Amino acid sequence: MxxxxxxxxxxxxxxxxxxxxxxxxxxxxxxxxxxxxxxxxxxxxxxxxxxxxxxxxxxxxxxxxxxxxxxxxxxxxxxxxxxxxxxxxxxxxxxxxxxxxxxxxxxxxxxxxxxxxxxxxxxxxxxxxxxxxxxxxxxxxxxxxxxxxxxxxxxxxxxxxxxxxxxxxxxxxxxxxxxxxxxxxxxxxxxxxxxxxxGRGGTGVHVERNGSHLVPDTEDWISYGVKDTGFHFQLDKRVPGTMAMLAPALRTLATAHDWDVSGLGFYIVHAGGPRILDDLCRFLELEPAAFRFSRATLTERGNIASAVVLDALARLFEDGSVADGTPGLIAGFGPGITAEMSLGSWTGSPLGAVRPAAIPLRQHAVDTADLEPEFGVAAAT
Known part of the structure; x- marks a missing residue:
C-alpha cells in the first residue's frame, strides 16, 4: 500500500x-x-x-x-x-x-x-x-x-x-x-x-482508493483565455455553487470504500475560498474545524492553486495529533468542473515538524461567510 x-x-x-x-x-x-x-x-x-x-x-x-x-x-x-x-x-x-x-x-x-x-x-x-x-x-x-x-x-x-x-x-x-x-x-x-x-514503508497517509468526478457541461466555468498577453483567468458566477454537485461525489467514493464521508478523522481539501469549505461543512454535516488545515492555508497563503492540498497536508503532519489508523480524505477541485479525490489512513508518528514558512528558500543559481450570489468566493484554478 x-x-x-x-x-x-x-x-x-x-x-x-x-x-x-x-x-x-x-x-x-x-x-x-x-x-x-x-x-x-x-x-x-x-x-x-x-x-x-x-x-x-x-x-x-x-x-x-x-x-x-x-x-x-x-x-x-x-x-x-x-x-x-x-x-x-x-x-x-x-x-x-x-x-x-x-x-x-x-x-x-x-x-x-x-x-x-x-x-x-x-x-x-x-x-x-x-x-x-x-x-x-x-x-x-x-x-x-x-x-x-x-x-x-x-x-x-x-x-x-x-x-x-x-x-x-x-x-x-x-x-x-x-x-x-x-x-x-x-x-x-x-x-x-x-x-x-x-510504494513501501514511510510515514503519512496510506492511500487506499482514489477517484475522479467531472460535472457535465461545466468546462467553461473555470478557464483560461489564452491571448497575446498570456493567461487570462475566467471565473463563471456559477462556480460558488459547485460543492452542491461535488459533495455527493465525495460521499459516493467513501461509500464504495465502506466509509462514511461524514465520519472521517481528517480532511485535506483544496481551499479556493471560504464558501467552498463552508458548503462542504453543510453538505457533509461536518464542523468547521474539520477543514482547519485548509482554512489555515487560505488565511496565510491565499489560493495557491495545485499546491493547496500539499500545504494543508503539511499542516496535518505538523499538528501531530492524528492516531494510527485514522481514516481521511484528500481532494482537489478545479476546472472541468473536476474533483480528484483519494481516501487513506494515517500510519506512524509524524516526523519532527517545522512550519514551512519558517524554512528559508535556498536560491539555486541558473543560467537564465455569505457573499453576493453573483460573485461568491469559489474554488478556482
Whole structure:
C-alpha cells in the first residue's frame, strides 16, 4: 500500500497583506463602478497574507508573455530543487530511488517540462518516468496524488515524487476589470510544494482508493483565455455553487470504500475560498474545524492553486495529533468542473515538524461567510 509522506512547502519572500491588497484596489480602480463590491468580496475571502515571487511593483507591471514566462522558468529552477530535497529527506529516500516525477503547474509553460531539468541536475535516474500536468488547475494537486497512487499500484514498491509549482502572480492581467478578476487579484498566491509517495514503508497517509468526478457541461466555468498577453483567468458566477454537485461525489467514493464521508478523522481539501469549505461543512454535516488545515492555508497563503492540498497536508503532519489508523480524505477541485479525490489512513508518528514558512528558500543559481450570489468566493484554478 502506497504512503504519501510529509510534504515540503516553500513560499517566496515578497509578502502582501490584506490591507495592502485593499489599498492597491482602491488606488488602481478608484473609478470602477463595482469597486465597493470587489473590496467586500476580497475582505470576505479570509486571506490575510499572500507571498509573491516578485516585488509588488514588478508584479503589477506586464512586460509581455515572453518575459513573464522567462521569470516563471527562472524562479522554478531557483526554488523547486530545495523543496524537492526536503521532500526526499522526509521520505528517507534519495533522488535515485524515485521512479516517476509528477509535476503540476498551471501558471507557466516549459517544454521540455521542468521534470527533464530536474532529472539532469538533481541526480535522478535517466529512466525516471515523467508526467507533467498543466491543465487541471487547482484540481492538479489531487490529481498528482491519484496518479502517484495509480503508479504505485501498477508497479508495487515504486516511489513517486510529486511537485507543485504555482506562481499565480505571473498571471496578473491589469486590463481584466471584471469583478471576478478583481477578486482573483486579492485571492491567489505563489508557492512551491513537493511530496513523495512511497510504494513501501514511510510515514503519512496510506492511500487506499482514489477517484475522479467531472460535472457535465461545466468546462467553461473555470478557464483560461489564452491571448497575446498570456493567461487570462475566467471565473463563471456559477462556480460558488459547485460543492452542491461535488459533495455527493465525495460521499459516493467513501461509500464504495465502506466509509462514511461524514465520519472521517481528517480532511485535506483544496481551499479556493471560504464558501467552498463552508458548503462542504453543510453538505457533509461536518464542523468547521474539520477543514482547519485548509482554512489555515487560505488565511496565510491565499489560493495557491495545485499546491493547496500539499500545504494543508503539511499542516496535518505538523499538528501531530492524528492516531494510527485514522481514516481521511484528500481532494482537489478545479476546472472541468473536476474533483480528484483519494481516501487513506494515517500510519506512524509524524516526523519532527517545522512550519514551512519558517524554512528559508535556498536560491539555486541558473543560467537564465455569505457573499453576493453573483460573485461568491469559489474554488478556482
Amino acid at each position: 502506497a504512503t504519501l509522506c510529509r510534504p515540503a512547502v516553500a513560499v517566496p519572500e515578497h509578502v502582501i497583506t490584506l490591507d495592502q491588497t485593499l489599498d492597491l484596489a482602491r488606488t488602481l480602480h478608484r473609478d470602477h463602478p463595482q469597486l465597493p463590491l470587489a473590496l467586500r468580496l476580497i475582505e470576505n475571502t479570509g486571506v490575510r497574507t499572500r507571498h509573491l515571487v516578485q516585488p509588488i511593483d514588478e508584479t503589477l507591471r506586464h512586460p509581455g508573455l515572453t518575459t513573464r514566462n522567462a521569470v516563471y522558468e527562472r524562479e522554478a529552477k531557483r526554488r523547486v530543487p530545495e523543496v524537492v530535497e526536503r521532500a526526499l529527506g522526509y521520505a528517507e529516500l534519495s533522488a535515485r530511488d524515485v521512479d516517476l516525477i509528477v509535476y503540476v503547474s498551471c501558471t507557466g509553460f516549459m517544454m521540455p517540462s521542468l521534470t527533464a531539468w530536474l532529472i539532469n541536475t538533481m541526480g535522478f535516474r535517466s529512466d525516471t518516468r515523467q508526467v507533467p500536468i498543466a491543465q487541471l488547475g487547482c484540481a492538479a494537486g489531487g490529481a498528482a496524488v491519484n496518479r502517484a497512487h495509480d503508479f504505485c499500484r501498477a508497479y508495487p514498491g515504486a516511489n513517486v515524487l510529486i511537485v507543485a509549482c504555482e506562481f499565480c502572480s505571473l498571471c496578473y492581467q491589469p486590463t481584466d476589470l471584471g469583478v471576478g478578476s478583481l477578486l482573483s487579484n486579492g485571492l491567489f498566491g505563489d508557492a512551491v510544494a513537493a511530496a513523495v509517495m512511497r
